[in-house]
Amino acid sequence: xxxxxxxxxxxxxxxxxxxxxxxxxxxxxxxxxxxxxxxxxxxxxxxxxxxxxxxxxxxxxxxxxxxxxxxxxxxxxxxxxxxxxxxxxxxxxxxxxxxxxxxxxxxxxxxxxxxxxxxxxxxxxxxxxxxxxxxxxxxxxxxxxxxxxxxxxxxxxxxxxxxxxxxxxxxxxxxxxxxxxxxxxxxxxxxxxxxxxxxxxxxxxxxxxxxxxxxxxxxxxxxxxxxxxxxxxxxxxxxxxxxxxxxxxxxxxxxxxxxxxxxxxxxxxxxxxxxxxxxxxxxxxxxxxxxxxxxxxxxxxxxxxxxxxxxxxxxxxxxxxx
Amino acid sequence: xxxxxxxxxxxxxxxxxxxxxxxxxxxxxxxxxxxxxxxxxxxxxxxxxxxxxxxxxxxxxxxxxxxxxxxxxxxxxxxxxxxxxxxxxxxxxxxxxxxxxxxxxxxxxxxxxxxxxxxxxxxxxxxxxxxxxxxxxxxxxxxxxxxxxxxxxxxxxxxxxxxxxxxxxxxxxxxxxxxxxxxxxxxxxxxxxxxxxxxxxxxxxxxxxxxxxxxxxxxxxxxxxxxxxxxxxxxxxxxxxxxxxxxxxxxxxxxxxxxxxxxxxxxxxxxxxxxxxxxxxxxxxxxxxxxxxxxxxxxxxxxxxxxxxxxxxxxxxxxxxx
Numbered sequence: 001x002x003x004x005x006x007x008x009x010x011x012x013x014x015x016x017x018x019x020x021x022x023x024x025x026x027x028x029x030x031x032x033x034x035x036x037x038x039x040x041x042x043x044x045x046x047x048x049x050x051x052x053x054x055x056x057x058x059x060x061x062x063x064x065x066x067x068x069x070x071x072x073x074x075x076x077x078x079x080x081x082x083x084x085x086x087x088x089x090x091x092x093x094x095x096x097x098x099x100x101x102x103x104x105x106x107x108x109x110x111x112x113x114x115x116x117x118x119x120x121x122x123x124x125x126x127x128x129x130x131x132x133x134x135x136x137x138x139x140x141x142x143x144x145x146x147x148x149x150x151x152x153x154x155x156x157x158x159x160x161x162x163x164x165x166x167x168x169x170x171x172x173x174x175x176x177x178x179x180x181x182x183x184x185x186x187x188x189x190x191x192x193x194x195x196x197x198x199x200x201x202x203x204x205x206x207x208x209x210x211x212x213x214x215x216x217x218x219x220x221x222x223x224x225x226x227x228x229x230x231x232x233x234x235x236x237x238x239x240x241x242x243x244x245x246x247x248x249x250x251x252x253x254x255x256x257x258x259x260x261x262x263x264x265x266x267x268x269x270x271x272x273x274x275x276x277x278x279x280x281x282x283x284x285x286x287x288x289x290x291x292x293x294x295x296x297x298x299x300x301x302x303x304x305x306x307x308x309x310x311x312x313x314x315x316x317x318x319x320x321x322x
Numbered sequence: 323x324x325x326x327x328x329x330x331x332x333x334x335x336x337x338x339x340x341x342x343x344x345x346x347x348x349x350x351x352x353x354x355x356x357x358x359x360x361x362x363x364x365x366x367x368x369x370x371x372x373x374x375x376x377x378x379x380x381x382x383x384x385x386x387x388x389x390x391x392x393x394x395x396x397x398x399x400x401x402x403x404x405x406x407x408x409x410x411x412x413x414x415x416x417x418x419x420x421x422x423x424x425x426x427x428x429x430x431x432x433x434x435x436x437x438x439x440x441x442x443x444x445x446x447x448x449x450x451x452x453x454x455x456x457x458x459x460x461x462x463x464x465x466x467x468x469x470x471x472x473x474x475x476x477x478x479x480x481x482x483x484x485x486x487x488x489x490x491x492x493x494x495x496x497x498x499x500x501x502x503x504x505x506x507x508x509x510x511x512x513x514x515x516x517x518x519x520x521x522x523x524x525x526x527x528x529x530x531x532x533x534x535x536x537x538x539x540x541x542x543x544x545x546x547x548x549x550x551x552x553x554x555x556x557x558x559x560x561x562x563x564x565x566x567x568x569x570x571x572x573x574x575x576x577x578x579x580x581x582x583x584x585x586x587x588x589x590x591x592x593x594x595x596x597x598x599x600x601x602x603x604x605x606x607x608x609x610x611x612x613x614x615x616x617x618x619x620x621x622x623x624x625x626x627x628x629x630x631x632x633x634x635x636x637x638x639x640x641x642x643x644x
Binding site: 132133134156157158159161162163164165166167168169170171172173178179180181184246250253254257258259260261262263287288289290291292295296 | 456483489493501609611
């Protein structure tokens with residue numbers, strides 16, 4: 001094959017995934033490693049280089065030079081500097097340069113975005129938002145991340161900063177968030193928020209079923225167990241899920257009014273429960289009168305865990321002017 | 323002078339203002355007429371043409387051909403069709419074409435945007451947001467309008483639709499709004515919302531001072547009187563203003579998280595009370611931790627009632643590729 005492959009790298013809290021991908025989105029080869037094995041920035045960067053080589057070899061392209069490399073990384077990241085400052089979920093100090101060693105090793109452009117942005121770009125390229133003019137892609141996981149893609153390009157804020165619409169305030173009486181506000185979307189509807197509400201509920205009146213599901217250990221309640229309890233009709237768990245659903249309906253309402261998009265894509269691990277969120281989100285959209293919503297797509301993400309990988313590869317392609 | 327003038331037209335609920343303006347923003351001549359005098363679409367369009375001729379004549383350019391004409395009009399408007407559908411505050415039927423007659427009369431491009439967008443463009447061109455990379459300009463009047471200007475250009479939604487971030491939900495326990503939601507920004511902090519809350523309060527316990535200010539007629543209470551009462555310490559009026567201020571602080575928080583802008587400009591008639599809103603907005607920004615806010619300007623609009631006129635002229639200039 002004559003076309004040089006693109007490399008997509010997805011760095012999450014638990015694993016690093018790398019793929020060699022064609023410009024039309026076909027995965028040629030993959031490689032991955034757990035994040036926790038890296039003991040220093042140098043070791044981390046060596047792992048990235050090794051994984052790129054392994055993905056190329058796995059794709060039958062050992063020794064091939066990638067056309068460009070894109071990275072989607074759990075934030076905060078600085079795309080201009082190529083650095084990540086996330087000592088909370090990565091074994092790296094603040095301002096860690098994870099792009100320069102790759103650039104030198106492969107003599108190729110290396111682009112960096114945060115993971116939510118990369119996932120949004122992936123969904124806009126090959127997933128639920130493909131072909132859309134203006135897509136807002138929301139990733140529900142530990143937190144709530146969001147990326148806006150206009151005509152196939154990510155929309156940053158001023159000076160390359162990342163909007164964080166997962167931290168929009170939806171209910172001032174809601175729980176305090178580490179972001180400095182109370183009742184933001186993430187504090188009401190993220191996996192962390194649902195798990196924490198479940199832990200509190202398991203210790204309170206009516207929390208017996210949740211507590212039993214967690215083997216009697218309230219601290220073992222997480223979002224997965226809360227959804228499981230809610231699906232079997234446990235009122236306490238239903239209440240928590242309903243709050244998250246209501247917040248998400250309001251969040252979707254606000255996305256429509258902030259951007260007037262033609263696609264809203266809900267993804268991330270929690271959206272295995274898309275069926276619980278969809279009716280309220282659709283009802284919220286149906287009530288909207290001020291912004292035209294005919295032709296507005298609301299859909300679950302299609303690329304699953306690969307969205308960030310595809311998006312990172314697309315980032316690489318965009319750096320080449322493709 | 324050799325340069326053909328730009329024409330800016332600002333159509334509000336009460337008056338039509340027209341100015342002939344240079345490409346550097348100098349007003350050459352103005353003309354205006356009340357909206358209520360127009361009895362039909364044809365009469366309305368004749369008035370627009372007459373006002374353009376009068377503005378040119380006033381600028382010492384009788385008979386001159388404008389380079390381009392921009393219109394900011396109280397919405398909803400359809401920029402692609404050049405039509406306005408606002409029978410509520412304009413004496414015009416739905417889908418009224420207010421651009422074609424002007425285009426034919428002057429053989430010049432005619433561009434149309436809604437009034438909040440035009441005002442935002444004006445502030446970004448010559449006002450408080452000049453030189454900024456990504457500005458969000460909010461206009462507080464009867465309603466709350468908003469425009470986002472990126473690198474000097476307005477940001478529409480998909481298919482040219484207008485975002486309406488004045489209708490973002492900030493407090494689900496707030497008043498119902500005609501937009502279909504409850505507790506949106508406009509329902510809490512617009513002039514209409516403040517006036518209506520004042521009318522209700524004037525009839526309730528503690529409403530005596532407000533009622534007296536309105537000459538004993540609760541229905542005569544408007545936002546102006548509520549602010550006046552609040553400034554003299556009336557607790558009921560203070561409560562209403564504080565709710566609007568709190569909502570606006572949350573609205574500003576959300577704008578920062580939705581766009582990561584480097585300027586937020588608050589304008590419109592109600593911002594003669596900017597001093598009451600500013601401290602809470604600044605405090606909300608100071609609490610933000612997720613989106614960098616160093617270098618984020620928050621400021622009152624500078625162009626006052628002329629923002630829409632300047633913005634409309636800028637719209638005309640942009641249509642020429644300037």
